[in-house]
Amino acid sequence: SVKSYENSQNSSDTNLNKRTKSIYTPLELQFIEMKKKYKDAVLCVECGYKYRFFGQDAEIAAKELNIYCHLDHNFMTASIPSHRLFIHVRRLVAKGHKVGVIKQMETAALKAAGENKSSLFSRKLTALYTKSTLIGEDIL
Template identity: 60%
Template sequence: IRHCILLSFQAKTSLRSSRRRVTQEAQTISKPHTQTRPNLHRRFLQRFLEPPPEEESLPVTTSIKYTPLEQQVVELKRKHPDVILMVEVGYRYRFFGEDAEIAARVLGIYAHMDHSFMTASVPTFRLNVHVRGLVNAGYKVGVVKQTETAAIKSHGANRAGPFFRGLSGLYTKATLEAAEDISGGCVGEEGFGGQSNFLVCVVDERVDRESNKGCGLEASFDVRVGVVGVEISTGEVVHGEFNDNFMRSGLEAVILSLS
């Protein structure tokens, strides 16, 4: 009997110790590894969530070498970024870059790669037709003409460089019909007329003769005239203020000079 009681006691003790050991192992397994080492877990989250270090940007060096004509086009395009530029080159008007792609799509002409840009061209005598086509498609068109002739260039300081060029006309749907050189009303050489199209505003104010008792020309003035004019094709603005007589001879001279 004593032997049986001893065996029973040892079995119970062994069972209790085994249960206690299993419970401790279960608690150890149920606890995550990060709870036993919170600092390591925190460092891992910081490394995982922090943004990657920014790479130092190296300076980008462009090795594009433009021709003198292309350099002119780049400068003109920088001044007029929203304008389709038609650049006079000899007996043709050329488009460059994105303008050439737009012109090829709208006008149905051929565009190809030339040096640094895509390019397309149209003959000078068809300028008015193609300007109207681009404007009717919703684009603003600028015409860039050569401002010197070959004879002047050959005897000038620019004999070794490209022709000087500048914007001579700017056309939109609002100004196209008023521009006689493009609308077909008065077409001159190479599709351009020789007249300007200024929209002029004139204001005059009577001059008090009693307060102006000088002699000579000052005593003959009756009014003070102010003039502001806008060239509707290029956007050029002119303005001035001057004294005039009752015949408005000075104003007449100014209007004639603008026409």
């Protein structure tokens, strides 16, 4: 069965035991932490040349954007190509959703040359859009 990240939202960081860490992938754990901070937003997470939605956000994106949603490890997931981000963010906002864009803070080339090449990419929320903040063609 699919494990729900809502259950993990009720526990603090100190309560994440070894079993929980082994159940979720590092990317899923990173998403869970971001979702705790931005519960009311649909989050787009940059993963290479695409943006991924996880869990309930993936189901919302699949419904609103008419894209495929499937189970991957512990979460439902959906993805869009990075060059179409602006179009899909605009569509989600037009449907009344608050959308958060989480970008990778390092490139694959820099990571490969660095000492932390086997660790997870660092990511952070770079934009949060609502109907009142989505203005103009070149916002992203």
